Amino acid sequence: MQAHAQTLTQTIRGRVLDKESQEPLIGASIAITSTKPLKGTITDSDGYFKIERVPVGRHTLKINYLGYEEQVLPELLLGSGKELVLNIGLIESIRQMNEVVITAEQEKGVPINEMATLSARSISVEETKRYAASINDPARAAQSYAGVGSTDDTSNEIVVRGNSPRGVLWRIEGVEVPNPNHFGEEGASGGGISILSVNMLDNSDFYTGAFPAEYGNALSGVFDINLRRGNNEKREYAVQAGVLGLDFAAEGPFKAGYKGSYLVNYRYSTLAVLNKLGVNIAGDGTLDFQDFSYKLHLPTTKAGVFSVWGIGGHSQQNIEAERDVTKWQNRWDNYDDKFISSMAATGISHTYFLPNNAYLESAITFSGSRNEYRQDSLSAEYNPNLIYRHQFNNITGRASILYNQKFNARHTLRTGIIYSNLGFDLFSEGTNNDEHDLQRYVSNDGRTGLWQAYGQWKYRLAEKWTLNTGLHAISLALNGNTSVEPRSGLKWNFSPTQTLGAGFGVHSRHESMNLYFAEKPLSNGQLSYPNKELGFTKAKHYVISYDNQLREDLRLKVESYYQSLYNVPVWADQTNTESALNATDGFTIDSLINTGSGKNYGVEMTLEKFFTKNYYFLITGSLYNSKYTASNGQEFDTRFNGQHLLNALVGKEFKVGNQKANLIGVNFRLNWAGGNRYTPVDLEKSREQNKAVYVQDKRNTLQAADYFRTDIRVSYRKNKPKASYILSLDLQNATNRLNVYSQYFDLETETIKTATMSGLIPVLNYRVEF
Numbered sequence: 001m002q003a004h005a006q007t008l009t010q011t012i013r014g015r016v017l018d019k020e021s022q023e024p025l026i027g028a029s030i031a032i033t034s035t036k037p038l039k040g041t042i043t044d045s046d047g048y049f050k051i052e053r054v055p056v057g058r059h060t061l062k063i064n065y066l067g068y069e070e071q072v073l074p075e076l077l078l079g080s081g082k083e084l085v086l087n088i089g090l091i092e093s094i095r096q097m098n099e100v101v102i103t104a105e106q107e108k109g110v111p112i113n114e115m116a117t118l119s120a121r122s123i124s125v126e127e128t129k130r131y132a133a134s135i136n137d138p139a140r141a142a143q144s145y146a147g148v149g150s151t152d153d154t155s156n157e158i159v160v161r162g163n164s165p166r167g168v169l170w171r172i173e174g175v176e177v178p179n180p181n182h183f184g185e186e187g188a189s190g191g192g193i194s195i196l197s198v199n200m201l202d203n204s205d206f207y208t209g210a211f212p213a214e215y216g217n218a219l220s221g222v223f224d225i226n227l228r229r230g231n232n233e234k235r236e237y238a239v240q241a242g243v244l245g246l247d248f249a250a251e252g253p254f255k256a257g258y259k260g261s262y263l264v265n266y267r268y269s270t271l272a273v274l275n276k277l278g279v280n281i282a283g284d285g286t287l288d289f290q291d292f293s294y295k296l297h298l299p300t301t302k303a304g305v306f307s308v309w310g311i312g313g314h315s316q317q318n319i320e321a322e323r324d325v326t327k328w329q330n331r332w333d334n335y336d337d338k339f340i341s342s343m344a345a346t347g348i349s350h351t352y353f354l355p356n357n358a359y360l361e362s363a364i365t366f367s368g369s370r371n372e373y374r375q376d377s378l379s380a381e382y383n384p385n386l387i388y389r390h391q392f393n394n395i396t397g398r399a400s401i402l403y404n405q406k407f408n409a410r411h412t413l414r415t416g417i418i419y420s421n422l423g424f425d426l427f428s429e430g431t432n433n434d435e436h437d438l439q440r441y442v443s444n445d446g447r448t449g450l451w452q453a454y455g456q457w458k459y460r461l462a463e464k465w466t467l468n469t470g471l472h473a474i475s476l477a478l479n480g481n482t483s484v485e486p487r488s489g490l491k492w493n494f495s496p497t498q499t500l501g502a503g504f505g506v507h508s509r510h511e512s513m514n515l516y517f518a519e520k521p522l523s524n525g526q527l528s529y530p531n532k533e534l535g536f537t538k539a540k541h542y543v544i545s546y547d548n549q550l551r552e553d554l555r556l557k558v559e560s561y562y563q564s565l566y567n568v569p570v571w572a573d574q575t576n577t578e579s580a581l582n583a584t585d586g587f588t589i590d591s592l593i594n595t596g597s598g599k600n601y602g603v604e605m606t607l608e609k610f611f612t613k614n615y616y617f618l619i620t621g622s623l624y625n626s627k628y629t630a631s632n633g634q635e636f637d638t639r640f641n642g643q644h645l646l647n648a649l650v651g652k653e654f655k656v657g658n659q660k661a662n663l664i665g666v667n668f669r670l671n672w673a674g675g676n677r678y679t680p681v682d683l684e685k686s687r688e689q690n691k692a693v694y695v696q697d698k699r700n701t702l703q704a705a706d707y708f709r710t711d712i713r714v715s716y717r718k719n720k721p722k723a724s725y726i727l728s729l730d731l732q733n734a735t736n737r738l739n740v741y742s743q744y745f746d747l748e749t750e751t752i753k754t755a756t757m758s759g760l761i762p763v764l765n766y767r768v769e770f
Contacts, residue, residue, distance in 0.1 A: 019089030081724030081769030117489025133711035157190025162626025167219030182315035187586015195313035199249035202228035210503035213470025230263030242765030289315035310346035388430030508536035512586035570596030642674025675704030704740035723770035
């Protein structure tokens with residue numbers, strides 16, 4: 001960063017590549033259209049560019065290269081504390097190669113993966129930071145998109161088009177990983193706080209249906225996270241302190257002249273720090289979490305590019321009964337609860353560029369997750385009596401290889417193989433009686449394999465027609481279940497600003513290992529494993545889309561979809577009308593069979609005004625239905641069938657200060673959705689049996705009142721010659737509305753009570769970039 005004529009400036013640099021072959025584009029022109037006079041440059045022999053002394057603030061870049069479609073990157077935020085480093089992929093035109101192709105369309109929200117046709121969008125780091133109450137969490141940012149909801153204020157779980165959040169696949173750096181969220185339940189895909197620090201994130205892709213063939217073991221959606229590379233020319237740091245955590249990040253080059261870089265980040269829970277200082281603001285439970293992540297970018301001159309990365313997090317919550325028996329008023333007062341959740345993933349990947357626009361990408365990764373829970377009741381002498389405990393450990397090693405060949409502007413082929421060695425160590429036991437007789441539910445350890453293979457082809461039939469088609473195969477060695485899944489997407493640009501698309505795909509997902517090994521005792525003293533042969537849950541996705549670029553910074557998108565779910569695990573006991581499609585986590589001891597089915601269908605709309613002229617808005621709406629059929633053949637609403645969903649986001653920035661170099665941002669979000677569904681409690685039987693008994697033939701027939709929530713975010717960015725300072729305040733549920741979660745049977749009063757979600761949650765944060 002340099003100060004020039006008392007004007008705060010910074011550097012914009014990066015690399016321009018062919019999006020499909022990843023080959024550098026030499027001599028591509030980059031122009032900053034928002035400066036007077038215009039600033040610009042061209043890429044060097046390796047595709048790199050650098051523009052120095054750019055005034056801080058918002059800037060729009062135009063990138064042109066002979067024979068390629070122009071790309072526009074609007075309103076990029078340039079601060080004084082960090083250089084802006086971009087990786088830009090251009091798409092080759094199938095017009096004659098002797099002309100520069102000009103398109104007015106801005107690339108906002110277009111998926112990074114060129115094989116994606118529809119039901120997909122990219123999520124930028126700035127959106128993750130900007131959206132009200134997203135609190136730097138990409139999953140919470142995604143909850144504002146069309147067709148995406150949640151069932152709980154305190155969770156970042158993602159409910160896609162009425163599907164269970166268990167159907168979401170998380171990938172980091174192109175590899176499947178365990179649930180990357182703190183305080184995540186076993187088998188869940190969400191949690192309370194993301195392990196992924198915003199300091200590590202690069203722009204990523206989010207899919208809501210009919211995703212490309214390279215994505216397997218995913219039923220409802222895919223979150224494909226990219227970690228950014230560290231600055232390879234300059235050492236930079238970020239320090240952040242807020243309600244959620246104390247965050248430290250560092251990045252920079254290994255040595256001068258080498259294109260390699262490092263990026264590391266560590267975060268520790270602010271609440272845990274305060275608790276250790278004797279200040280407890282978390283209430284009954286002590287919340288403690290920490291996470292660490294890194295990425296090393298290691299290019300070579302002849303051997304290709306190596307990347308070493310890792311992410312890990314540990315979280316726990318302890319709720320201890322007060323050691324004063326005179327203060328115990330109900331049965332819960334003498335309970336001790338301890339919950340631990342951890343995950344880690346690390347890997348090394350290698351990209352080798354072959355002649356004739358081809359590359360080979362291989363990776364070896366290791367990941368693991370731990371989920372532990374214990375509940376004890378204390379005697380009058382404070383001696384613990386075990387009520388329930390489990391410890392589920394999963395360790396996975398993966399090897400994958402991908403081959404990508406761009407034949408020409410029309411044809412690109414991508415194939416790959418993934419092998420996962422799934423290791424597990426599972427234990428669970430509990431009691432439901434006052435004598436504390438323990439029953440073992442799960443006790444098993446071992447390993448099994450999961451094979452996946454895919455091939456996909458992108459064919460640009462003509463200038464206005466693009467076909468993406470492919471095949472994915474998946475097989476679980478544990479029980480031999482196999483699925484072969486065709487995928488296809490077709491896009492027609494029938495006018496310069498309008499597009500029609502259609503997509504189809506078969507998708508499947510295996511169950512958590514603990515579900516396969518649920519134990520049932522036999523009369524002869526032996527054990528059976530009734531769920532070991534469970535097959536994949538499967539879904540057929542059908543999508544039709546319409547996209548209209550109403551003007552350069554305004555887009556309308558409409559999608560209609562139908563999902564047919566089959567082979568769904570349901571309860572073998574036909575008096576139980578539950579289904580796996582209602583679950584948010586992945587553990588039960590009941591016997592299941594693959595005879596269930598389901599269907600999700602609806603229409604969703606997105607009207608998005610990109611960030612231009614210092615403001616933006618995003619309006620998304622969905623009308624949908626979500627049903628399932630139980631083992632007795634009866635059809636019910638799923639737990640997630642709210643039937644309507646509306647999000648409205650708006651934000652504006654104000655330039656302040658002598659040089660107008662500082663920014664005040666104000667962002668609002670309004671969420672209106674159908675309420676959670678739940679099952680009536682049979683009050684008389686619950687009182688007789690001293691536990692909640694549900695009316696099975698009225699599953700999910702009750703619905704909470706409509707869900708309303710208003711979120712506000714206010715931020716102030718101050719740019720100084722050597723650093724940027726950002727102060728922000730997020731008010732989640734600013735009106736303090738207590739939305740209904742569900743109803744439950746209270747054992748103490750033997751009455752039905754209502755559980756509500758969280759009220760107002762303020763999140764204050766202070767960040768320094770230097």
